[in-house]
Amino acid sequence: MLLLEQLGRKTVAAVEEAGYLTTLLAESLFWIACGPFYRQPVRISSVFTQMMQIGIAAIPIVFVLSFAIGVMLAIQGIHTLKAFGAEEQVVLGIAFSVTREFGPLITGILIAGRSGSALAARIGTMQVNQEIDALRVMGINPVRYLVAPALLAVLVMVPALTFFSDLAALFGGAVYSGIEMGLSFDAYVHQSLDVLEVDDIMQGLIKSVVFAVIIVMVGVVNGFAVKGGAEGVGRATTRSVVMAISCIVIADMIFTYYLNR
């Protein structure tokens, strides 16, 4: 009985949170689209600040991780394909799995850990210090001022980083294949371009847009929900990372299923 009651409460809370997330998302989109007509535009300068923090500053780490993924895929691919004597096919394997799966996934997880958590911590701290209240009494809508710029920034930067990640991972694959099989870089690029279609890249980019929305909204919802001082901020940060990554992986599965039917 108690278990059932707990389950019920948790479900209600989860639905409530999902509803709140949707409202915040709708409100952010409203401010992005209609803010200028109300003389309360989303400031371009804060969008660029966010883009620098979320996107540009993440380039080195995205490169390193994606390159490593590319190398890893090459190692595994060559090892597996050797059994069939079809090592040359590794290029095809890497090209597809990177653009359709690993590029968006690794970028999404990385940005969730790096920027989603930062967003939760920042908004949570502002909540604790009454800075959110201060914004509201000054007539500055916190969603327009804090959420909308971050949303715009990730919507541009996460797909951009995903594309960059695709290139870095393919490069990693090329380097390893070159060393292991003596495949020239030119030949690798040529073969990759031969098998890849616009659709493959697009599939990854569509997913990355979904991941971008998840990252920002989960971070923001957890940030606004902070109660109870510094400890609350810490808890919200952890929760937002775990939740964002879980949502990304599950959303990835669902989208992959529908995009490949």
Add this chain to the structure above:
Amino acid sequence: MARPGKTPAIEVRDLVTHYGRTEILHGVNMTVEEGEIMIIMGGSGSGKSTLLRYLLGLSRPTSGSIYMLGKDITRLSPREMHELRKNMGVAFQGGALLSSMSVGENVQLPLLEHTRLDRKTMQIMARMKLEVVNLGGFEHMMPAQLSGGMIKRAAVARAIVMDPKLMFFDEPSAGLDPVVSAELDELILRLRDAMNMTMVVVTHELESAMKIADRITVLDRGNILMIGTVEEVQASDNERIQALLNRRPSTGEVAADEYLERLTRA
């Protein structure tokens, strides 16, 4: 209290509020006249911070109405509320300066969001307000580099940068040493005289309340005990007001049965 023919700056009618299922304010009525300094006093848990939240329009009350400059903020559209907020300044307890911006940028923020002045003019206006609160030359500092008293004064500068008609202070002297706290009291009086603002100050500091108040509202457990001038409040024979004034611990009578029930309740 309202003088005929003149609308009060703030009028609260039968305000009832809840936190979860608990009723916090049980039908509060009060008015604040234009240019008046109204102190809201009460011990912790009296509901004074709650009352302030509702006056600022940060939460929606269960019932009752709150008139600010003649408009009921419980029924205003977001757009009208947005306009009204330009006439309200708030100095929060901890200052609530945005920590990612310098003091000068904080003070300029309302101008940047609500006016179309050019950057130079905003800068000059912000500097003028910082001079008013004796923080001239500190505009490039970050909030983290300031002392508690300075942060509160910077918050006042930000609150008055739009020349609001209504000004709210939440515990201005909390966490400050007596000298700094006295300076802040002086500042509040000076602002009222210079700019003829209506002020609402929430505090539990007796001394500062007595010094700056025109009238005092005494809140206790969500009810208004009395509203009156400093002399009237001091002369009151209400036991709980006297306990508050003389800093006596409240010894509420508890029935033995009720006490036992509370201890043994499942």
